[in-house]
Amino acid sequence: MPVDVFDHMEEAWKLDRNPFPPDAIRRQNADQPYSPDVFSEEENTFRRKFIRAGVRGGPAIGFLWSQGQRADTGFGKTTLMQEMVKEINTDLGETTLEKAGAKKPPHPAIAAAFSNLNNLNAAGLYPVLFNAVIDLATPVEAGTESLFDIARKRIVTKIGSDDASEIAAHVRQSWATIGGTSGPLRSELVNAFASGGGTTLRTELAAVSATARLRNGLQYLDFALAALAAAGIDHLFLMIDQLEDLATTRSVTAPKRSREIGRIRDLLESAPYATRLHMIFTFHSRAAQVLDRFWEENRLPPFEVSPSNTAAVVVLGGLKENEQVQELLRVYLQDARTEPVDDDLLPFELGAIEVLRDVSDGRPGILLSRAYELLNAAAEQALPTISGTFARQYFEGHTVADDGDDGRSAAHVGDDDIDDLLLGRR
Structure with a gap:
C-alpha cells in the first residue's frame, strides 16, 4: 500500500509539512524561518x-x-x-x-x-x-x-x-x-x-x-x-x-x-x-x-x-561546519513541528547532515532545497530517520535500500560524483 508522505511526516517526525523550500529562492517579505546563529x-x-x-x-x-x-x-x-x-x-x-x-x-x-x-x-x-x-x-x-x-x-x-x-x-x-x-x-x-x-x-x-x-x-x-x-x-x-x-x-x-x-x-x-x-x-x-x-x-x-x-x-563563504547546518535545519524543522520532540533534528542523522553540506557546496539556499528533496524521498519510503547511507545513495542516484547509518563519513562521496550531481549530469 502506498505511503502517504504527509501522514508519515506527521506521525513519525511530528511535522505538519515538509518545512524546507523546494527552490533556492528567498522571497521578499516572506515569513521564513531564520537563525542569527548560522552566520x-x-x-x-x-x-x-x-x-x-x-x-x-x-x-x-x-x-x-x-x-x-x-x-x-x-x-x-x-x-x-x-x-x-x-x-x-x-x-x-x-x-x-x-x-x-x-x-x-x-x-x-x-x-x-x-x-x-x-x-x-x-x-x-x-x-x-x-x-x-x-x-x-x-x-x-x-x-x-x-x-x-x-x-x-x-x-x-x-x-x-x-x-x-x-x-x-x-x-x-x-x-x-x-x-x-x-x-x-x-x-x-x-x-x-x-x-x-x-x-x-x-x-x-x-x-x-x-x-x-x-x-x-x-x-x-x-x-x-x-x-x-x-x-x-x-x-x-x-x-x-x-x-x-x-x-x-x-x-x-x-x-x-x-x-x-x-x-x-x-x-x-x-x-x-x-x-x-x-x-x-x-x-x-x-x-x-x-x-x-x-x-x-x-x-x-x-x-x-x-x-x-x-x-x-x-x-x-558558505556553511563550513556541521553545527551551522544543524542550526539552519533546526529552525526550519521547528517551524513545522506539531509537538515537541526529543531530537531537534529529527529525522536527520549526523551522517545525512554531512552529506547535505557536501552536495550543496555549503550554500544554504541550495542545501535547503536539497533537504526538501531528501525529506520527501525518505517519507516516501516511510523511514524512521534519514541516515548518511540513505542520503549518499539518494544523491548519487542509486537504488536506495536503507538499513541504518553505517557511520561512514560523507566525505566518501566522490568529488566527481558531487560535481556531476550539481551540474545535472546524473
Whole structure:
C-alpha cells in the first residue's frame, strides 16, 4: 500500500509539512524561518562595517560578496540583507548599533529598505529606488507598522499635532533644509503620507505607472529622505540585491550599464544623498568581471575583496561546519513541528547532515532545497530517520535500500560524483 508522505511526516517526525523550500529562492517579505546563529560572525561584521561605520562617516558604498569553491550564488546574501532591514526598522537601529559595538545610547535613529536590480533589463536604477520607497511603506509582518507609519508617529509627537496640513508643512520644511538644489517634493506623496501614513502612501504608489517609475524614481527617494528627516531619522541604508543582473543580463547594453553605474555615482556626489543615503550591494566574481571597467570609468569606490578594501567588504563563504547546518535545519524543522520532540533534528542523522553540506557546496539556499528533496524521498519510503547511507545513495542516484547509518563519513562521496550531481549530469 502506498505511503502517504504527509501522514508519515506527521506521525513519525511530528511535522505538519515538509518545512524546507523546494527552490533556492528567498522571497521578499516572506515569513521564513531564520537563525542569527548560522552566520553570527558574518552578521556582526555586516553591522560593524556597514551600519555602525555608515553613521560615523564610513564608506558610502558597501559590498556583500559571496565566494565558494565552485559557485558564487546561493550563499544567503538576500536573506542577510532582508533580515538586517527587519532588525534595523524594528527599533530604528538601536539593537543593530548595540550589537555592532556602538557606545551606550542614545544612538542616532536610522532606517533601512530592500530593493533589487532583477528587472534592470527593462528599467534602471530609478525603479530600484522607487521599489525601496514601496518597501518603506510596507509592514514587514502582518500586524506591524511600516517604517513610514513609524516616521509619521514621530512627527506627530515632535510637532504636537496630528493635523495633515501641519505634518505636510513639516515634511516640506525638512526638505528645504536638507534638499540642496533638488526640486520640490511631489505633492501627492507628501499629502498621502501626511493624511494616512504608510497605508495611504502605498495606495498612491501602487497607481504609479512603469514609465513614471523609470523617469521619476529619484523624486520618490527625495520624498522618503524628507519624510525620514522630518521624523529625526537622518540615515537610510539601502540594500540593493542582484547587482549581478546588471552584469549578466544580455539585453543590458554597455552604454546602459555605464549610464546606470553613473547614476550610482551621482548619488554619492550631491546633497542630500551623499550624507544620508548608504548603499550596500550584493556582489560576486561574475559581476565583478563584467562591471570592472564601468566602475573604473565612473570613479566609484572599489568593490574587490582585498586587504586594502576590507572596510567596504563583507564575504559570505558558505556553511563550513556541521553545527551551522544543524542550526539552519533546526529552525526550519521547528517551524513545522506539531509537538515537541526529543531530537531537534529529527529525522536527520549526523551522517545525512554531512552529506547535505557536501552536495550543496555549503550554500544554504541550495542545501535547503536539497533537504526538501531528501525529506520527501525518505517519507516516501516511510523511514524512521534519514541516515548518511540513505542520503549518499539518494544523491548519487542509486537504488536506495536503507538499513541504518553505517557511520561512514560523507566525505566518501566522490568529488566527481558531487560535481556531476550539481551540474545535472546524473
